[in-house]
Amino acid sequence: MTRLGCLMLICLCACSTGTPRLEVFAASSLTDVFEDLAPSTHFEFAGSDDLAAQIEHGATPDVYAAATTTYPDELHDEGLLDDPVAFATNELVVLVPRSNPAGISSLKDLARPGVRVVMGAPGVPAGDYARSALEELRAKDILDNVVSEEDDVKGVVAKVALGEADAGFAYRTDAAAASDDVTVITLPQRARPRIVYEIGVVTGTDDRDGATQFVDLVTGARGRAALQDVGFGVP
Amino acid sequence: MRRGTALVFGALTCVALVFVALPLVALVVKTSPGALIRSLGDPAARNAALVSLKTSVIAHALILLVGTPAAYVVATRKFPGRAVAVAVMELPLVLPPAVAGIALLATFGRLGLLGHVLTVLNVDISFTQTAVVLAVAFVAFPFYVRQAVAAFESVDARFADAARTLGASPWRTFRRIALPLARPGLAAGSALAFARGLGEFGATIMFAGSFPGRTQTLPLAIYAQLDRNLDVAIAIGVVLIAISIVALIGVRLSTTWSSNSRSLVRSAT
Numbered sequence: 488m489t490r491l492g493c494l495m496l497i498c499l500c501a502c503s504t505g506t507p508r509l510e511v512f513a514a515s516s517l518t519d520v521f522e523d524l525a526p527s528t529h530f531e532f533a534g535s536d537d538l539a540a541q542i543e544h545g546a547t548p549d550v551y552a553a554a555t556t557t558y559p560d561e562l563h564d565e566g567l568l569d570d571p572v573a574f575a576t577n578e579l580v581v582l583v584p585r586s587n588p589a590g591i592s593s594l595k596d597l598a599r600p601g602v603r604v605v606m607g608a609p610g611v612p613a614g615d616y617a618r619s620a621l622e623e624l625r626a627k628d629i630l631d632n633v634v635s636e637e638d639d640v641k642g643v644v645a646k647v648a649l650g651e652a653d654a655g656f657a658y659r660t661d662a663a664a665a666s667d668d669v670t671v672i673t674l675p676q677r678a679r680p681r682i683v684y685e686i687g688v689v690t691g692t693d694d695r696d697g698a699t700q701f702v703d704l705v706t707g708a709r710g711r712a713a714l715q716d717v718g719f720g721v722p
Numbered sequence: 723m724r725r726g727t728a729l730v731f732g733a734l735t736c737v738a739l740v741f742v743a744l745p746l747v748a749l750v751v752k753t754s755p756g757a758l759i760r761s762l763g764d765p766a767a768r769n770a771a772l773v774s775l776k777t778s779v780i781a782h783a784l785i786l787l788v789g790t791p792a793a794y795v796v797a798t799r800k801f802p803g804r805a806v807a808v809a810v811m812e813l814p815l816v817l818p819p820a821v822a823g824i825a826l827l828a829t830f831g832r833l834g835l836l837g838h839v840l841t842v843l844n845v846d847i848s849f850t851q852t853a854v855v856l857a858v859a860f861v862a863f864p865f866y867v868r869q870a871v872a873a874f875e876s877v878d879a880r881f882a883d884a885a886r887t888l889g890a891s892p893w894r895t896f897r898r899i900a901l902p903l904a905r906p907g908l909a910a911g912s913a914l915a916f917a918r919g920l921g922e923f924g925a926t927i928m929f930a931g932s933f934p935g936r937t938q939t940l941p942l943a944i945y946a947q948l949d950r951n952l953d954v955a956i957a958i959g960v961v962l963i964a965i966s967i968v969a970l971i972g973v974r975l976s977t978t979w980s981s982n983s984r985s986l987v988r989s990a991t
Contacts, residue, residue: 540949588832603849605931610950634849635931636938638945646931650833651848 509697512538512546514554514612514684515641516577516658520713521552524704534611534639542567542689549698552686552705554640554658555612559685571687574706576720578659579616579680581672582647589653594672597654598628605643605652608636612682613643617656620678644669658682663718683722746963753956761957769935770943770958777851777939778919781858785866785915790908793870794900798882808871815864819924822861826929830856853930854937862919866911873907874900909976917969921962 508529513521518532531538531548539558542551543565551568553559559571583591589602597604607614614636621629637643640657647655648668662671686705688698704710711721753761761767796808814822828834830847840847847853877900885895901908923941930937932946940958947955 534949536949540952586833608932608946633933634936635933636946637932638927642927642931645928649827649831651827651831 507694509550509694509701510548511550511552511701512542512548512689513550513552514538515639516554516613516660517552517684518641519664520660520717520719521705524710524713525701528701532641534607536610536612537638547691547693548689549692549694550686550701551689552684553612554682554684556683556685557612559687563687567690569688569690571685572702572706573683573722574686574710575684575714576722577682577684577718578720579613579620579656579674579682580659580662581674582644582655582657582662582665582669583653583672584647584650585668585670586650587653587670588650591654591672594624594626594629594674597632598626600632602632603634603651603653604629604632605635605637605646605655606633607640607643607656608638611637611639613640613657616680616682619680620656620674623678624675660718684719749956749959749963753953753960757953758957758960761951761954762961764951764954764957766934766938766943766947766951767940767954767958770938770940771961773851773854773935773937774920774939777854777858778916781855781862781919782912782916784855784859785863785919786912789863789867789870790901793867794874794896797871797874798879798900811867812864814861815868817861819861819922820928823857823925823928826853826857826860826925830929848929849931849933849937851930851937854926854939857925857929858919858922861922861925862915865918866908866915869911869914870904870908873904873911876907877903906976910973913969913972913976917966920965 508527509525510529510531511521511525512531512533514535515532518530521528521530521532535553535555535558538551539553539562542548542562551559551562551571552574554577556571556573559568562568563571581591581594581597589596589599591597591602596602606617609615609618618630621627634652635642635646637646640661643652643655643657644661644665646652647657648665654672659671662669686702688695688702692698705714714721762771792811796804796811817825827848829836830840830853831837832841832846832848847856881899881903882895885899886892890898920939921941922939923945926932926937926939927942927945932938932942934943934946938946940962944955944958944962947958
């Protein structure tokens with residue numbers, strides 16, 4: 488019995504050691520830049536939509552940073568997020584594996600029968616942007632070539648980088664991060680959706696100072712420089 | 723047991739039960755029968771159910787076809803490397819699903835080990851239902867084979883010996899002696915493997931992607947619907963729980979039969 492007691496005590500100790508770290512929910516596309524900016528912060532990187540859904544269902548990180556204005560604004564309206572601010576812009580591009588098995592050299596090639604295109608699922612910002620761009624270009628036939636709707640932009644990049652997909656819609660910054668494995672096809676100006684990233688302090692945070700500091704870090708000079716380094720635009 | 727010990731053990735048993743049961747109950751009470759049926763009529767759920775059913779049945783057929791003879795050989799023959807063979811077949815059991823996914827990509831993917839061969843043969847596996855079938859078969863296989871080996875091992879070797887001395891061929895011995903006597907164990911393994919295959923997620927999403935009506939299985943649909951339509955996600959979850967319970971009951975029933983029939987055999991000898 489005493490042995491069992493000791494075991495439970497050890498468990499309790501293990502669970503409570505260490506000061507609570509700041510917890511940030513952030514869009515997958517921010518992974519590299521955020522981890523460099525604040526290495527000791529606890530990050531959860533996923534699709535902006537999944538993270539927003541988690542916050543709506545009671546998750547309380549300290550900060551939420553999304554690859555869109557939609558979800559931060561929604562959370563703000565629901566009283567879950569303090570005033571979100573725009574801190575970065577990104578550009579939708581087409582990624583092609585370096586080996587380029589399908590011989591893609593322009594957007595038009597994506598419409599060829601048999602080309603395997605991947606994009607984010609509906610509701611995932613990278614997927615919604617891709618769909619609206621294709622609508623703008625009246626290139627519905629590209630949609631017919633979609634073989635997988637990924638749950639976040641990481642899934643898109645991985646499948647292109649592995650050469651499993653012939654092309655995928657992702658962000659300019661993803662292309663920079665995976666430049667060894669992928670090349671980029673730029674979309675025509677008129678089809679480029681306006682992609683603005685917003686960040687905000689989660690209203691239910693128990694470390695408001697830490698959260699505000701993190702937001703200031705990201706929107707300040709150091710944050711802006713780091714963002715631009717990996718291909719983001721800053722407002 | 724002393725009174726104090728009994729009390730603590732009882733309390734911890736309750737904690738364990740509540741810990742496992744509560745999330746399942748929560749999922750069920752979060753929906754009403756009406757909403758459940760409505761959500762299951764959603765095209766996303768219907769398509770995913772069809773994909774899951776088709777791929778699981780094919781994968782399961784493959785598992786039974788290949789796994790049964792493999793388990794029989796391993797259980798009844800002594801050969802060098804037997805322990806290694808067993809370990810290899812059981813490996814996916816403890817492998818993280820993501821590892822299974824990346825391993826399948828490294829094998830059957832375009833740039834994978836067999837990629838060139840498959841390209842020459844003009845076979846494209848990734849992003850197809852074939853990929854789903856392979857992922858499901860890969861992760862579910864050991865659940866069947868483990869049980870099947872144990873089932874064949876528990877068959878009294880004297881029956882097979884007797885059959886052979888009476889002139890039965892190896893095939894006849896397998897089909898008329900080993901298979902019927904091992905059947906309850908095989909059924910239990912089969913139910914476990916089917917349930918595990920139906921729940922496959924990690925390897926599928928990495929290897930087959932997720933496309934509604936083609937490669938999006940029920941677990942992938944839960945993930946895809948989580949932020950779009952929570953009701954549909956929950957409804958699919960409830961259905962998968964129901965299937966798991968049926969599978970578990972199947973396992974229980976067949977193992978009970980198994981011990982009954984074995985005691986019958988024993989009392990007959």
